[in-house]
Amino acid sequence: MKKTELFKFLDDLDSVYMNNYSESVSRLSCGGAINLCKSVWRGDIQNGVAIIRPPGHHAERDRARGFCVYNNCAVAARCLQREENAKRIMILDWDIHHGNGIQDIFYDDPDILYISVHRYDNLNFYPFSPKANLTAVGSSNAKGRNINIPWPCMGMGDTEYICAFNRIIMPIAYEFSPEMVIVAAGFDASKNDTLGMCKVSNTGFAHMTHLLKVLSGGKLALILEGGYNVEVTANALTACVGILLNEPPPPIHIGTPMDAAFEAIQDVIKIQSHYWNSLAPVYMDPHQGI
Template identity: 75%
Template structure:
């Protein structure tokens, strides 16, 4: 397309940038995710990270949006199901935005566990949809296979993310017992990423990666998603890759989660305890951030 026509097309779309090479580059990006996941599954490598652009988790089955043309993680997971006969796949999305596309594609698939930690802000944070709320739990044949952990505001950091891992993500993951884990690894929750408005340190990303290595015999693939501060993204990715290379994650400070995060986790636990035996619906009022 001529540039003028291309620019006119972009104006009709939701948060996309396009040039004449975009489709070709998007296929290369998606192919990188596929090849990494297959290499990890086949045992050619223990784990790995796909450093690719454009990202993918906002792209739906029939709609490109949010800087995403093809849904890299979703396509890679489908290829594992189709080509490698993988039975159970866990997809964890720690990008600060809800992965509406991944949720949409796998909403009624009981063999895909999708967990998203994201800012929600009452539906006022991109992609601006109530589908990102905690009561969206999956389709008729996949109740509980969709788990949204929606932060009500910004400012969430290491304490809130580690607490979420220990309270919800790891118990469910062990119960689901995935054959492979794929991370939609956006780094816009980083403490220096102003767009995300959260405070997750590189060390925390390293710890989350370390915890995920205990699943599925260590078969773990990280797929790059969002990130709007190049230095913050690079530092967080370095921490993750160091852990993948069997270095120990650095120590974290002893912190208590904010009350608003605590209350969110309590409510997600209540909802998901209908579908997961590992979640005991225990309710306590937050006290001094505990």
């Protein structure tokens, strides 16, 4: 297309930029995610990172959206299912935005566990959809396979994320017992990312990666998603890579989670406890620790 045609075409899409090379570059990006996941699945490597652009978790089955053309994590997971006979895949999305595309694609698939930790802000944060709320749990025989942990406001940091890991993510992950873990690794929840306005440190991301390494025999693939501060994204990703290379996680300070975060976690537990034996729908005092 000529530029005038292209820009007119993009006007009908939701937050997508393209030039004449975007489609071929997007195929390379998606192919990088596929090759990484296959290499980890086959045991050629223990784990790894796909440092790719454009990202993917907003892309839907039939349209590009939110800076994403192809849904890299979803396509890679489907390839593992269809070509490698993978039965249980966990996709954890810690990008500050809800991965609407991943959720929609696997919403009725009981073999894919999708967990997203994101800002929701009562529908006032992208992608501005009620489907990003905690009530979206999956359909038919896949109920409980979709887990949204929607933060009600900005400012969530290491304490809140580790609390979500300890109270929700890891108990469910142990019960699901995935054969492979894929992380939609956006870093816009980092401190100093002015779009996400949250406070996760490099150490926080390192500890989250360290927790995930105990699953699926260590088969772990991090696929780069969002991040709106290049230096912050690079440093956070470097901290995660260090963990994949078996460096010990640095010491981390964990305090008492924000009341808003703790209430959100409790609400998720109440809903998801209908589908997971590892979650007990009981009230816990945040001052008891995490």
